[in-house]
Amino acid sequence: MARVLVTRKINPLAAEKLAGHDVWTWSENRTMPRALLLDRVGKADGALVMLTDRIDDEFLGFGADLRVVSQMAVGVDNVDLAACTRRGIPVGHTPDVLTETTADMAWALLGAAARRIPEGRDYVLGGHWGEWDPDLLLGNDLWGTTLGIVGMGRIGAAVARRARGFSMKVLYNSRTPKPDVEEEAGAVYAGLDDLLVQADHVVITAAYTSLTHHLINSAALDRMKPTATLVNIARGPLVDPQALYQALRSERIWAAALDVTEPEPIPADHPLLTLPNCLVIPHLGSASHGTRLAMATRAVENLLAGLDKRRVPWCANPDVYHP
Ligand code: GLV
Ligand code: GLV
Numbered sequence: 001m002a003r004v005l006v007t008r009k010i011n012p013l014a015a016e017k018l019a020g021h022d023v024w025t026w027s028e029n030r031t032m033p034r035a036l037l038l039d040r041v042g043k044a045d046g047a048l049v050m051l052t053d054r055i056d057d058e059f060l061g062f063g064a065d066l067r068v069v070s071q072m073a074v075g076v077d078n079v080d081l082a083a084c085t086r087r088g089i090p091v092g093h094t095p096d097v098l099t100e101t102t103a104d105m106a107w108a109l110l111g112a113a114a115r116r117i118p119e120g121r122d123y124v125l126g127g128h129w130g131e132w133d134p135d136l137l138l139g140n141d142l143w144g145t146t147l148g149i150v151g152m153g154r155i156g157a158a159v160a161r162r163a164r165g166f167s168m169k170v171l172y173n174s175r176t177p178k179p180d181v182e183e184e185a186g187a188v189y190a191g192l193d194d195l196l197v198q199a200d201h202v203v204i205t206a207a208y209t210s211l212t213h214h215l216i217n218s219a220a221l222d223r224m225k226p227t228a229t230l231v232n233i234a235r236g237p238l239v240d241p242q243a244l245y246q247a248l249r250s251e252r253i254w255a256a257a258l259d260v261t262e263p264e265p266i267p268a269d270h271p272l273l274t275l276p277n278c279l280v281i282p283h284l285g286s287a288s289h290g291t292r293l294a295m296a297t298r299a300v301e302n303l304l305a306g307l308d309k310r311r312v313p314w315c316a317n318p319d320v321y322h323p
Contacts, residue, residue, distance in 0.1 A: 002307045003065075005044035007032045007053050010072065014296035017304070038062040046307045048072065048299050055079040060087055068306020071316070072299040073286075074098055074155075077208040077235055081317040090312040090320045092302025095154060097294035098286035103158030105285045106203050106233040109257035113279045114201060114229040115139040116255075140200070140227045140254055142166050148199025150192065150215070151206025151234060152178045159203055159233075160185035171195045174206070196223035201231070208235035218243035221253060229255045233285050236262035245271050248278050259285050 004018055006025040015025070024040060026032045031052040032040070041047055041063040049055060051073040060066065060083055069084060070092035084091050112118060116139045123129060123137065143166045149156045152174035160170045160181060170187040172178070177189045192215075196202065202224060206212050216230070216239040224230065230253060232239050241262050247253050255277040261270075264283060272278045286295060298314060305312045311321060 002045040002067075003043055004303065004307070005040050005047045007037065007047070007049045008072075010048070010296040010299070011293045013293060014300045017297070017300045021307070041066065046070065046303050048303050049079075051075060051078050053078065055084070055091075057083045060084065060089065067309070068092065068303055068312060070299045070303035070306065070312075072295050075207060075235060076316045079316070085317045085320045088320060090306050091316045092299060092306065092312045092314055093316040094295040094298040094302075095314055097298055098291050099154040099158045101288045101291040102155050102233060102285040103162060105259060105287075106155075106159050106205070106231055107162055109231045109233065109259060109279065109281070110201055110203060110229060111142060113231070113255040113257035113277070114142055118279050119276055140229065142168065142201065144168065145200035146171060146198055148172070148190070148195040148202040149187070150174075150195065150202060150204045150238075151212075152181055152187070153205060153207065155233070156203075156205040157181045157185060159205060160187045171199055192220070193223060196220055197225075199228065200225060201229045203231040204234050204238050206234055206238060208238055212238055214238070214240040214243075216240065216244070218246065221247040224253045226252060227254050229253070229257065231257045231259075233259045236260040236264050241270075241272060244278075245275070248272070248275050251277075255279070257281075259283055 002021050004021045004023045006023060009025060009027055041059060045065050046068045048070045055069055055078060066089055068090055071079060072094060074093055074095045076093050079091055081091060116137045120137055146169045147163050149159055149172040152172045163170045170185060171190040172187045173190055173192045173195045181187050221243055244256055248256055257279040259281055260283050261280060266280060273280060302312045302314055
């Protein structure tokens with residue numbers, strides 16, 4: 001019987017697969033306080049963690065008996081993978097199961113911001129809807145335009161596939177060209193600057209690393225079209241929030257829709273939230289009933305493999321197995 005730390009309540013259908021282990025779950029509806037996290041990991045053989053937990057050298061230092069870290073997310077920028085690898089600890093994550101759900105959200109955000117759905121809702125709720133008005137809340141088309149996708153992993157490819165239904169041309173930028181996506185979705189590789197200049201709308205799906213910090217800064221925003229909508233479905237710090245505020249405020253770009261922000265959560269008095277052309281939602285990319293269950297299930301499978309010293313099936317630091 002292994003000792004398991006779970007840092008947030010997970011779907012009971014997934015949690016029940018941990019039966020037979022000594023499980024301690026943080027049951028409050030907020031991130032585990034750091035001191036408690038460090039204390040608890042000291043009593044754990046395996047940890048099932050969230051993207052809001054910082055898994056760094058300090059955490060690993062407290063986790064003397066830790067055999068596996070299993071994160072219920074695909075992105076692992078909160079985890080020091082190199083430190084885990086040095087200590088021989090595999091890190092599980094949850095790719096694939098959330099890809100399509102997250103791509104759906106990218107399109108929901110793009111449509112909402114480009115076509116001004118939140119403003120329309122506010123207008124109706126505010127009692128302003130008098131007569132039909134031919135000039136009311138005009139937006140910009142998605143159909144027939146060019147979509148630019150920054151970062152071409154699984155989620156980027158799923159976003160690209162959906163562009164077909166909108167008769168859109170797709171440009172993409174990533175570290176390496178992806179011939180399979182070019183074939184499957186008709187996407188065309190472009191340098192980042194060219195992409196920003198040519199795209200009518202831009203969706204960011206890139207992983208966040210030190211190399212992609214503020215990838216979308218004021219110079220990048222300057223290249224975009226004044227009619228362009230920017231969607232960030234990846235990680236907040238890919239976009240410089242001050243630069244974005246300036247670009248939106250001066251209408252150098254049309255709109256932004258952010259599932260993720262810097263910082264996260266975004267304070268309610270943040271300048272971006274004062275702008276009608278900025279739509280912000282609280283990191284809901286993978287937040288469907290089915291997908292969150294699938295993520296929890298996968299996170300549990302990764303955890304159980306690590307506890308049994310089997311190879312973690314969805315491992316974010318596979319080099320841990322080839323030292
Ligand atoms: C969510 O942001 C994830 O990385 O799964
Ligand atoms: C990243 O891992 C992705 O799934 O796009």
